[in-house]
Amino acid sequence: MPDVRRGDGHRVTSYDVARLAGVSQSAVSRCFKPGASVSKKMRARVMKVAEDLSYQPNAIARSLITRRSNMVAVVISQQTNLYYPEVLVQLSQRFSERGVRVLLFTLEHESDIDGLLDQIFQYQVDGVVEAARLSGEQIDLIDRRGIPFVFYNRSLKDRRVNAVCCDQTEGERWLVNRLVEAGHETFGLISGPEDSAVSVERTQGALERLKELNVKSVTVVPGDYSYESGASGLLELKNKLGELPDAVVCANDVMAIGCMDAARYRLGVKVPDDLSVVGFDGVGPAQWQSYDLTTVRQPVGRMTEAAVSMILERVEQPDLPPEKRTFSGILVDGGSARIA
Amino acid sequence: MPDVRRGDGHRVTSYDVARLAGVSQSAVSRCFKPGASVSKKMRARVMKVAEDLSYQPNAIARSLITRRSNMVAVVISQQTNLYYPEVLVQLSQRFSERGVRVLLFTLEHESDIDGLLDQIFQYQVDGVVEAARLSGEQIDLIDRRGIPFVFYNRSLKDRRVNAVCCDQTEGERWLVNRLVEAGHETFGLISGPEDSAVSVERTQGALERLKELNVKSVTVVPGDYSYESGASGLLELKNKLGELPDAVVCANDVMAIGCMDAARYRLGVKVPDDLSVVGFDGVGPAQWQSYDLTTVRQPVGRMTEAAVSMILERVEQPDLPPEKRTFSGILVDGGSARIA
DNA sequence: CAATCATCCGCATTCGAATGCAACAGCATT
DNA sequence: AATGCTGTTGCATTCGAATGCGGATGATTG
Numbered sequence: 001m002p003d004v005r006r007g008d009g010h011r012v013t014s015y016d017v018a019r020l021a022g023v024s025q026s027a028v029s030r031c032f033k034p035g036a037s038v039s040k041k042m043r044a045r046v047m048k049v050a051e052d053l054s055y056q057p058n059a060i061a062r063s064l065i066t067r068r069s070n071m072v073a074v075v076i077s078q079q080t081n082l083y084y085p086e087v088l089v090q091l092s093q094r095f096s097e098r099g100v101r102v103l104l105f106t107l108e109h110e111s112d113i114d115g116l117l118d119q120i121f122q123y124q125v126d127g128v129v130e131a132a133r134l135s136g137e138q139i140d141l142i143d144r145r146g147i148p149f150v151f152y153n154r155s156l157k158d159r160r161v162n163a164v165c166c167d168q169t170e171g172e173r174w175l176v177n178r179l180v181e182a183g184h185e186t187f188g189l190i191s192g193p194e195d196s197a198v199s200v201e202r203t204q205g206a207l208e209r210l211k212e213l214n215v216k217s218v219t220v221v222p223g224d225y226s227y228e229s230g231a232s233g234l235l236e237l238k239n240k241l242g243e244l245p246d247a248v249v250c251a252n253d254v255m256a257i258g259c260m261d262a263a264r265y266r267l268g269v270k271v272p273d274d275l276s277v278v279g280f281d282g283v284g285p286a287q288w289q290s291y292d293l294t295t296v297r298q299p300v301g302r303m304t305e306a307a308v309s310m311i312l313e314r315v316e317q318p319d320l321p322p323e324k325r326t327f328s329g330i331l332v333d334g335g336s337a338r339i340a
Numbered sequence: 341m342p343d344v345r346r347g348d349g350h351r352v353t354s355y356d357v358a359r360l361a362g363v364s365q366s367a368v369s370r371c372f373k374p375g376a377s378v379s380k381k382m383r384a385r386v387m388k389v390a391e392d393l394s395y396q397p398n399a400i401a402r403s404l405i406t407r408r409s410n411m412v413a414v415v416i417s418q419q420t421n422l423y424y425p426e427v428l429v430q431l432s433q434r435f436s437e438r439g440v441r442v443l444l445f446t447l448e449h450e451s452d453i454d455g456l457l458d459q460i461f462q463y464q465v466d467g468v469v470e471a472a473r474l475s476g477e478q479i480d481l482i483d484r485r486g487i488p489f490v491f492y493n494r495s496l497k498d499r500r501v502n503a504v505c506c507d508q509t510e511g512e513r514w515l516v517n518r519l520v521e522a523g524h525e526t527f528g529l530i531s532g533p534e535d536s537a538v539s540v541e542r543t544q545g546a547l548e549r550l551k552e553l554n555v556k557s558v559t560v561v562p563g564d565y566s567y568e569s570g571a572s573g574l575l576e577l578k579n580k581l582g583e584l585p586d587a588v589v590c591a592n593d594v595m596a597i598g599c600m601d602a603a604r605y606r607l608g609v610k611v612p613d614d615l616s617v618v619g620f621d622g623v624g625p626a627q628w629q630s631y632d633l634t635t636v637r638q639p640v641g642r643m644t645e646a647a648v649s650m651i652l653e654r655v656e657q658p659d660l661p662p663e664k665r666t667f668s669g670i671l672v673d674g675g676s677a678r679i680a
Numbered sequence: 681c682a683a684t685c686a687t688c689c690g691c692a693t694t695c696g697a698a699t700g701c702a703a704c705a706g707c708a709t710t
Numbered sequence: 711a712a713t714g715c716t717g718t719t720g721c722a723t724t725c726g727a728a729t730g731c732g733g734a735t736g737a738t739t740g
Contacts, residue, residue, distance in 0.1 A: 013696055024720045029697055039718060054484070059462040060409060061696035063400045064725045071443070071463075076429075082624075085425030089416075092446040101463065102444040103411070106432040122399040123411075123441065144394070227628060261629040284422075288567060289601040290630040353726055364690045369727055377688060401726035404695045 012055045021049040032057050063124065070100050072311060073125040075116070077107035077132040081225050082254055082283045083298070084131065087152065090304040091129060098312060100126070107132055117141055127311040130154070133195060148314035150307045153298075154197045160322040162314070164307045168198055168280070171296035171329040172205035175249060175278045176213065178294070178331070182340040184246035184276060186217035190233035190259065192225045192251035199225070199251045202280055206249050219245065223255050230258025235266070244275055247337065253279035253286040253295055260291055260336060276337035282330070294337040296329035303327055352395045361389040372397050403464065410440050412651060413465040415456070417447035417472040421565050422594055422623045423638070424471065427492065430644040431469060438652060440466070447472055457481055467651040470494070473535060488654035490647045493638075494537045500662040502654070504647045508538055508620070511636035511669040512545035515589060515618045516553065518634070518671070522680040524586035524616060526557035530573035530599065532565045532591035539565070539591045542620055546589050559585065563595050570598025575606070584615055587677065593619035593626040593635055600631055600676060616677035622670070634677040636669035643667055 014028040021028070023046060030036040031046040049055075063069040074091055076084050092102045103125055105116055113132060120128060128142065128149035139161060142149050148162070155163035179187070189206055192199025203220065210218050221236045223229035230250055238244050244267070250256035256279030263269045263277070271277055279286060282297025306325050314320050333339065354368040361368070363386060370376040371386040389395075403409040414431055416424050432442045443465055445456055453472060460468060468482065468489035479501060482489050488502070495503035519527070529546055532539025543560065550558050561576045563569035570590055578584050584607070590596035596619030603609045603617070611617055619626060622637025646665050654660050673679065 011696090014698095015696080025697075026699075026720060026722095027718090029699085030719090033698080037718060042718075054481075056458055056461050058404075058464060058696055060400055060403045060464045061725090062698070064398075064404055064696080064727095065698045067725075069400060074444075082422075085428070088425070088428075088444075089446055092444050093448060096446070101459075104414075104428075104432050104442040104444050106429055106436070108433065118396055119441075121396050124398060124400045141394075227624070257628065265629040284567070285625055288597065289605040351726090354728095355726080365727075366690060366692095366729075367688090369729085370689085373728080379688060382688080398726055401695090402728070404697095404726080405728045407695075 011058070012053045014055070014057065017046060017049050017053060017055050020053070021046050029057075067124075068315075069124045069126055071103045071123065071125045072100050073103050073105055073120045073123070073128045075105045075107065075113070075120070075128065075130050075132045077109075081252060081281075082285065083252070083281045086283070086300055087131065087304060090300055091308065094304055094308040098308065100312065113138065121145055121147075126315045129307055129311065133197070146318060148311050148318065150310050152303070152307055155324060161324075162310050162322050163324045164303050164310065165324065165326045166296075166298040166303060166329050167326050168201040168329075169205035169208070171280060171331070172202050172249070173209040174329075174331045175280075175294070175296060176206050176209040178333070178339060179247045179249070179276060179278065179337060180210075180213045180215060182276070182338050184338070185215065186241070186245040186247075187215060187219070188234070188237035188241070188245040188248040189218065189220040190223040190230060190237075190248060190250045190255050191220055192223055192255075194222070196225075202251045217241075217245065223251060225252050225254060227254050227258035227261075230255030231262035231266070234259045234262045238267070244269060247276040247278070250277065250279045253281045253283045253293060255279065256293055256295065256336070257285060257291050260293075272336055272338045278337050280329075282332060286332075286334070292335040293332070294334040295332050297332050298329055299327050351398070352393045354395070354397065357386060357389050357393060357395050360393070361386050369397075407464075408655075409464045409466055411443045411463065411465045412440050413443050413445055413460045413463070413468045415445045415447065415453070415460070415468065415470050415472045417449070421592060421621075422625065423592070423621045426623070426640055427471065427644060430640055431648065434644055434648040438648065440652065453478065461485055461487070466655045469647055469651065473537070486658060488651050488658065490650050492643070492647055495664060501664075502650050502662050503664045504643050504650065505664065505666045506636075506638040506643060506669050507666050508541035509545035509548070511620060511671070512542050512589070513549040514669075514671045515620075515634070515636060516546050516549040518673070518679060519587045519589070519616060519618065519677060520550075520553045520555060522616070522678050524678070525555065526581070526585040526587075527555060527559070528574070528577035528581070528585040528588040529558065529560040530563040530570060530577075530588060530590045530595050531560055532563055532595075534562070536565075542591045557581075557585065563591060565592050565594060567594050567598035567601075570595030571602035571606070574599045574602045578607070584609060587616040587618070590617065590619045593621040593623045593633060595619065596633055596635065596676070597625060597631050600633075612676055612678045618677050620669075622672060626672075626674070632675040633672070634674040635672050637672050638669050639667050 014025050018025045018028045028046055030038045031043050072095055095102055129152055131152040151163040153165050189203055191203040219240055221233050223233045248259050250259055256277050260271050260277050263271050263275050269275050279293050279295040282295050286293035286295050354365050357368045358365045368386050370378045371383045412435055435442055469492055471492040491503040493505050531543040559580055561573045563573045588599050590599055596617050600611050600617050603611050603615050609615050619633050619635040622635050626633035626635050
């Protein structure tokens with residue numbers, strides 16, 4: 001089996017193929033471009049040699065001249081939230097079906113994003129999917145670079161940006177409706193991190209609906225989306241109220257799960273008999289029988305598909321106006337909440 | 341605030357900076373290279389202009405000439421296994437601390453890997469982390485390209501490749517020891533996918549130790565690493581045996597969790613009183629109080645660190661010989677198994 | 681003041697593929 | 711045989727940064 005590298009340690013280039021096939025480098029290039037003007041004879045000849053040499057066009061060189069890297073940056077923070085890995089995998093799969101690769105940028109802390117934007121730009125990505133918070137100036141920065149970007153589940157109200165969101169408010173309202181219909185009267189809320197727009201929307205959405213429905217007893221305690229904070233949130237609620245509320249509304253599934261476990265194993269309380277718990281997201285473990293969580297599932301498939309096509313459309317047509325697409329969640333009635 | 345793009349829609353290049361600063365392009369290039377021969381005056385001057393123009397060196401162009409893309413491909417399959425997202429995030433973070441970015445390749449089916457290798461090569465990545473199965477020919481393919489690569493938790497016995505593994509066999513032996521010491525006499529095993537080397541090692545490891553300890557009643561049923569297959573695996577065991585075994589050894593945590601739920605909610609059996617269940621991996625949910633799983637935790641931090649440094653060392657010194665690094669897992673005694 | 685040396689800078693080239701343009705071949709038409 | 715047309719091919723240039731080499735500059739020494 002022949003070695004694919006030339007003697008000098010360089011990679012195989014289109015010139016090597018051209019020389020061996022007795023044609024010009026441009027011919028080789030054209031052979032690899034679908035729909036280019038090449039005779040079948042030429043193509044066959046070149047492809048044969050290319051095959052023999054295991055030649056693959058250098059995407060880096062191509063990017064330089066075409067000004068398309070076929071790479072998209074995906075920025076993810078919040079690795080504690082089980083929800084994000086799923087989003088990431090789906091984005092990756094959908095992009096790759098369209099010939100685009102994901103360059104991954106993970107943030108340990110959301111504040112690390114400053115230097116990161118510069119990094120992203122250096123790699124000349126064709127677009128950016130942001131599942132992290134950005135300040136107004138940072139958005140300006142991207143905008144001025146003219147790179148299409150889409151926010152995933154976060155958007156700035158007074159800003160014309162592309163965004164794909166799940167309707168957090170609506171989802172919370174559904175959950176509250178269900179709980180109130182079933183006769184729950186005292187409520188505890190465990191919110192997410194203050195700086196998470198999603199969390200704020202969810203908590204506000206629930207509060208608003210509770211108010212509309214004239215529910216008097218509502219207590220909010222802070223959480224951070226983690227299992228532990230769901231558990232400690234419940235204990236804190238009990239402390240504050242002196243007793244448990246009828247229902248606890250958690251800003252995500254993982255906290256709801258932590259909350260259920262604390263109820264059962266630390267307080268010895270039955271869910272849903274003595275306490276109803278609901279979450280949000282619809283992550284895999286929420287369906288596990290130990291939890292069987294009542295929650296709102298985000299339509300991740302449709303949301304990621306939307307994000308991908310919004311980006312790629314704007315790579316082709318940079319002048320498309322900004323767009324926000326909001327998807328309704330799916331109410332999942334589980335066994336973690338008493339129903340009427 | 342000035343627009344960072346020139347009138348013609350092109351990006352800002354080192355030539356633009358050079359022109360405005362009244363120096364040569366090479367000077368600009370040198371200013372961005374740490375340790376290059378540039379006077380402080382020059383550097384200050386250039387940096388000022390660069391700042392004004394929001395100039396960032398084009399990593400694509402740089403890669404072309406330096407033959408370093410500062411990108412590493414990470415190939416992941418098996419998205420059902422909760423274990424992999426954690427690995428991915430850690431790899432990404434550790435690489436980025438060293439100035440290297442992760443280009444993500446996800447596989448829906450392990451068989452999709454054929455075309456994928458070509459894709460990976462096109463992007464001129466500096467290295468590859470493989471958390472997917474490869475055939476011998478595929479390894480040849482990578483080898484001949486001279487790209488450093490590391491297998492993560494899979495390796496071919498009779499092949500000189502780089503690999504980072506958790507000692508699956510040893511871990512299973514520990515688990516079996518614990519169970520046998522505690523008096524368990526009849527065993528069920530739920531294996532992972534047949535084509536997963538990890539699963540085979542785990543199951544074999546357990547079987548071997550059980551044999552050594554002279555345990556007679558051992559039944560193996562197949563699983564696929566999913567929650568559902570853990571649940572159905574338990575039912576199948578019961579069918580086969582006519583009754584439940586004393587203990588079920590699952591090839592990963594997620595199946596163990598499915599198994600526990602099936603025991604409790606479908607069979608009405610108490611864990612660990614009537615049935616002991618153990619897993620493998622040490623994923624987050626294994627620690628949730630509803631499960632509190634006895635398992636072997638893979639030292640993901642050390643393993644990913646090892647993978648990263650093995651790759652990067654070989655980018656610098658391509659002649660380093662292949663190396664396999666095997667890490668012991670950490671036995672986690674949870675409440676899902678009766679102990680002596 | 682001349683000689684020596686280190687430091688710093690610019691010129692020119694390089695990486696590998698894409699593409700506009702011109703040249704050319706082959707074929708049909710008259 | 712001359713003309714025109716279509717379909718292919720090659721030439722030359724381009725993308726943007728890095729770098730070896732020679733030359734200029736300035737500092738230092740005798």
